Amino acid sequence: MQMSYLRLVEVSKTYHADGRAVEALVGVSLEVRQGEFVALVGPSGCGKTTLLHLVAGLEAPSCGQILLAGEPIRGCGRERTLVFQEPTLFPWLTAVDNVAFGLRTAGVPLQERRARALALLESLGLDGFASSYPHQLSGGMRQRVAIARALAVCPQVLLLDEPFASVDALTREALQEELVRIWQARRPTILFVTHSREEALALADRVIVLSPRPGRVRAELALPMARPRSPVELAPWLERLRDLLAQP
Numbered sequence: 001m002q003m004s005y006l007r008l009v010e011v012s013k014t015y016h017a018d019g020r021a022v023e024a025l026v027g028v029s030l031e032v033r034q035g036e037f038v039a040l041v042g043p044s045g046c047g048k049t050t051l052l053h054l055v056a057g058l059e060a061p062s063c064g065q066i067l068l069a070g071e072p073i074r075g076c077g078r079e080r081t082l083v084f085q086e087p088t089l090f091p092w093l094t095a096v097d098n099v100a101f102g103l104r105t106a107g108v109p110l111q112e113r114r115a116r117a118l119a120l121l122e123s124l125g126l127d128g129f130a131s132s133y134p135h136q137l138s139g140g141m142r143q144r145v146a147i148a149r150a151l152a153v154c155p156q157v158l159l160l161d162e163p164f165a166s167v168d169a170l171t172r173e174a175l176q177e178e179l180v181r182i183w184q185a186r187r188p189t190i191l192f193v194t195h196s197r198e199e200a201l202a203l204a205d206r207v208i209v210l211s212p213r214p215g216r217v218r219a220e221l222a223l224p225m226a227r228p229r230s231p232v233e234l235a236p237w238l239e240r241l242r243d244l245l246a247q248p
């Protein structure tokens with residue numbers, strides 16, 4: 001078995017706000033291999049976003065440790081990119097400049113930045129909107145620009161927080177296929193949060209099921225099947241996942 005690349009060791013997170021302590025995660029241990037595609041599912045408020053923010057380095061765990069390639073995570077890093085649950089674009093930049101932004105700080109020359117950004121926008125079905133500003137785009141389109149921006153820098157770890165929640169079913173399927181294609185080509189390690197059981201089972205190598213808040217790892221489903229996966233072959237897995245999520 002390949003050594004784990006990302007390790008969460010007994011990670012807990014308690015927020016303190018308005019004189020109140022809120023336990024978001026308790027004793028979460030997780031091992032992720034390099035290039036693995038892991039989905040995280042669990043009820044609203046169980047700490048999924050918190051877990052991604054911890055791995056991104058935006059927050060620090062209250063207890064426990066997070067290691068990437070054997071090194072403790074301290075703050076944000078270029079090798080990790082997060083697509084937020086609420087898409088966050090720079091309102092003063094056009095779609096293509098939003099996507100190219102990370103490449104500028106990485107020192108990629110202008111021509112190449114634009115070419116790469118345009119190719120990504122096209123692959124996400126946004127050709128024709130490269131020069132639009134965020135306020136001229138729909139919510140789902142903004143989310144796609146945010147995904148393109150994350151992909152542009154070819155991160156080693158891609159953290160996606162319900163990235164396809166605000167698009168219609170057809171677009172969602174197209175985006176899922178595109179994500180799998182990009183993942184197969186570049187093999188980033190992916191942590192993918194979703195509310196859709198079907199989406200988790202269709203995409204991931206492994207689905208981690210979290211309990212209601214405070215989130216703990218309740219179960220893991222390892223899916224050996226090649227993609228694309230048919231609804232028929234996923235049916236028994238879907239039933240298991242339903243049962244796991246229905247437990248109080």
Ligand SMILES: Nc1ncnc2c1ncn2[C@@H]1O[C@H](COP(=O)(O)OP(=O)(O)OP(=O)(O)O)[C@@H](O)[C@H]1O
Nearest residue numbers: 015016017022024043044045046047048049050051
């Ligand atoms: N910055 C914060 N300050 C205080 N409490 C917070 C903060 N962020 C999250 N929480 C609390 O931590 C818990 C977990 O929140 P989190 O956003 O991680 O859940 P989630 O699983 O992503 O939910 P959803 O599926 O609705 O997005 C919630 O009870 C939330 O109120």
Ligand SMILES: [Mg+2]
Nearest residue numbers: 048049050085
């Ligand atoms: Mg969330």
